[in-house]
Amino acid sequence: MLNRLLDYPRTLLLFALGVVLYFAWQSQYFEINASADTLIADNNEQYLRSREISQKFSPEEFLIIAFRPKQGKVFSRDSQAVIAELSERLLTFKRVESVRSIINVPLLSRYSGPLHEGLNPEELTQQHLQLSPKELAKRFRDHPVYEDLIVTRDMTSTGIQVLFRSNPAIEQLERKILRLKRRVQNAPLSEGDHQRLEQLERQLAPLEKSLREQRHREVATLRDIVNDYRDKGEFFLGGPHVLGYQLINIIKDDLLLFGSAIAALICAMLLLLFRQLRWLFVTLTCCAASLAVTLGLFANLGLKATVISSNFVALQLILSLALVIHLIVQYREEANKRPSASQREIVLATLKEKTAPCFFAGLTTSIGFASLILSDIKPVSSFGWMMVLAMAISLVSTLILFPALLLLFSRPLHSHHRSLFDRPVAALQRSCTRRGGTIVVLSSLALILGVVGALRLTVENSFINYFDSDTEVYQELSFIDRKFGGSTPLDIIYTPPAREAKGRDGQLLLRAVDIQQAQRIQSAIETFPAVGTTLSIVNVTQLAREMNNDKPLTEYELTAVYWSLDSAVRENLVSSYFTDNPPQLRISTRIHDSLEGLNRADLLRDLRASIADLGIPAEQIELSNLLVLYQAMLEQLFESQILTLGTVFAALFIAFIVIFRSLAIALAAMAPNILSAAAILGIMGWLGIPLDFMTMTIAAVAMGIAVDDTIHYVHRFRKEAQQHSSAEALRLSHQSVGYALCYTTVIITCGFALLGFSDFIPSVLFGLLTALAIVIALFADLMLLPVLLHYLHRDPSQVYGNDR
16 A cells, blocks of 8 residues: 555645644644642542542642741841742732741640630731740741741751642532542442543543643742842752642753764764765654654643653654664665665665564564553553554654655665764674574673562652752752751541540540550651651640640640640641541651651551551551652552563563564564563662662563564564575674664654753663663574574574474
């Protein structure tokens, strides 16, 4: 069919141009969602339980602006004036509900007047009291609630908390969705329930997108406002949505800067290697068209780029570039063999030789990315599907555009030039025929070391360490983490033994034994260096004690104090940490993400053990929030990747048997793919590079690249082996496919090495490890694979299969 279409290359190109322009237009709707929420699996038990806890205690959405005045004068009149002016500007934001700072929080700790329901908390603020800086500092020193929240322990910095209004429509939809998802845990949903769930999620999606965009605008505006006060001191922004804003900006900047640099390098390398502008034009057109169609299709399908999938653009360029280079090398070879053939005849001969291996390479590469698709974690499986679609688009686009574009050009006068890789390729070929045993032994040793190294792999989720220490974002996040009680939230939910619920009728609300248990839990977890600011009902009782002239309160007095507080104060200080139906106490803490040597899995295990040592039954304790969810997701990811790698290798093996129709050839073809994946994971393990949301894709990338090279080499070797000896078949294969593999490896390796200059550590690791994986794949496919094929050539039936 393609042969007939090539009779009308201009018509075919016009049609392709129309398709590309349509999807290029649609690509403007492609979304980058790098918020931390995208890294949480949204259907497992831990996530659903975490959402239930969040809805029960209703913690407020906020971000913090840390202010370190010059010379550390936090409570000076000048600092108070800056905070007051900044707060007024922040209150003009549509979503901002309130701004908390040293000038407007109730100073209850040393309140000596009578407590009553009509007490106005504004009368207890600095704005009303107008205390001297010295007296104000005294009120905040060692405060049971505000320390490390409003002021740092060393009293050199203060925090301005910006609290946002919730969106009732989003909250209502989330509750309905959560109820339906919770029902799945007990029994399968009916068809009507599935339709209802899909309808609710469709209603929620645009609201969430609008909220994300609004949050990003708010953070950008906040930065502009804060910049107006840089002469007054230093400012640091913190919070989950600030992190999402920074991630999106860095990903976009890296895509623009390093994407342009990589494109320029590819252009230079193409000109150096092929020395003709036509090859530069054809390659760039095929790659650009594939990418434009992919972005547009993803936008239509609602597939978003997350932190996990942010490098799919670079990966698709690898796939497209590899396809084009294989076609270029084959075209040049056909032109040399057919000096009198027309341009159309050479193009058709190229397609005849390369369509099948390109198709099979695309198929097996997609199988390689199936290790991601099989994951139970939605953003990971979405990345897998994105790469499968990208591979299909690259394959179709290249096989259509490459021949159509070439037919616009005349046949080149000279199709072959002396290559920079003549000697290296010849040396590799000679090694395969003369030192095959050594290559097998070294490959086996590399495999063993890789497996042992892979067993040393760990998982980590430190977002602060995602950024270079010299960047502004790292300095901001680390300052908030160190000075304001940590970054990653962790909740410990304590459920006391069943008792009769009491309420506003004057009956007992808070029992001393429950508060004492919470105090024991809080004291136990605060002994860990990684645990930062910890707040619970215990802090409120400490505050109440200070209000009672440092005299302990009975549980009846504590209940009376609770109902005496203003409703707003009661909501802020108590309701986020205590519910009475059923009775549960929430201990909220944040983990110091920048603590050197922190192992989050060990921390969670040790926290549970420490609480268990108190004699509190495990069923009364529940750990929740982002730290638990992130760590559970990483561990699940690690386990699923190890398990699914075996499944993917089995699928590849079956595919190789079907493609090559030879069990022996399939086994030989598996060797470089297993070696590449094991080697790159082993290197990460030996170097102590943890698996995170980015580096976990490296094994899939290594397999995807290695399997592509494998298909092309085996296909060529089997063809040459039908007419030549084993040594000659290897030589001819190296001189054709070998050059294509070298060209691809050099261009892509140099391009990805540029990511080593990024300020985003995951991009640095992804770029360098991908470049290393490509080099490993090259040597595996040009050394180990040929040796195995050379050995199998002793039995021609094993090499030829049923093709002979």
